[in-house]
Amino acid sequence: MSSAQVTDSTFKHEVLESEVPVLVDFWAPWCGPCRMVAPVVDEISEQYEGQIKVVKVNTDENPSVASQYGIRSIPTLMIFKGGQRVDMVVGAVPKTTLANTLEKYL
Amino acid sequence: MTSLTKPTQASDKSLEIMRNFAQSYAKRTGTYFCSDPGVTAVVIEGLAKHKDDLGAPLCPCRHYEDKEAEVKATFWNCPCVPMQERKECHCMLFLTPDNPFAGDQQDIGFETIRTETNKY
Numbered sequence: 146m147s148s149a150q151v152t153d154s155t156f157k158h159e160v161l162e163s164e165v166p167v168l169v170d171f172w173a174p175w176c177g178p179c180r181m182v183a184p185v186v187d188e189i190s191e192q193y194e195g196q197i198k199v200v201k202v203n204t205d206e207n208p209s210v211a212s213q214y215g216i217r218s219i220p221t222l223m224i225f226k227g228g229q230r231v232d233m234v235v236g237a238v239p240k241t242t243l244a245n246t247l248e249k250y251l
Numbered sequence: 252m253t254s255l256t257k258p259t260q261a262s263d264k265s266l267e268i269m270r271n272f273a274q275s276y277a278k279r280t281g282t283y284f285c286s287d288p289g290v291t292a293v294v295i296e297g298l299a300k301h302k303d304d305l306g307a308p309l310c311p312c313r314h315y316e317d318k319e320a321e322v323k324a325t326f327w328n329c330p331c332v333p334m335q336e337r338k339e340c341h342c343m344l345f346l347t348p349d350n351p352f353a354g355d356q357q358d359i360g361f362e363t364i365r366t367e368t369n370k371y
Contacts, residue, residue, distance in 0.1 A: 171314070173297075173311060173312070173314065174258030174297070174371065175258060175293050175294065175296050175297025175298075175300055175311040175368075176293065176294070176297065176311050176312040176342070177285070177289075177290035177291065177292075177293045177294040177297075177311075177312065177342055177343050177344065178290065178312060178341070178342065178343050179312070180289060180290060180293050180371075181287065181289075181290055181343070204314040208314075208316075211314045212314075212316055216314040217313060217314060218312065218313060218341055219312055219313060219314055220312075236341060237343065
């Protein structure tokens, strides 16, 4: 299962107002490591189904939200809880790294 | 669902220029392409697309407030300053041999690149 795409206009509702923690994958179309981390993000989405929400933001198409959160290097994986950014990891990280970071906010 | 819109590929001309650059730069710096050719292909396509759109191969693994201004600043034009100074390529195009993701190739075919990037 692939995660839903979120846009500049839906970010507030889908991420900031979410009842559960949200993992946001900031990616761009021709970014190699983004392609590498995408299946890891999808696995995480399945593993924590019901506990977290997982969404993706195409930074080329949604520059406002990417700039608002100071996205520079991509992929950047950001965790939001209660409308606040609580953590992030940058680059194509292994699944265990991402899972360990997430576990802190469940 | 991956993306709603299929990403636009670069021109064949720019892709060939960037493919040749990547091969010669890897050999010159003793670095290797990723063991997953999909990563290499996507990055070369991204560099070539930026060359088409902006006139310079701006790194496709960064988000910029203003791409035109970044091209003029040159820091993130490939090969970027971190690569030139410390062989750091966070795009994973040029990997030092000790990197666990490094493969044993310094060449990639034009058709291999398009076979990979046609998937998206």
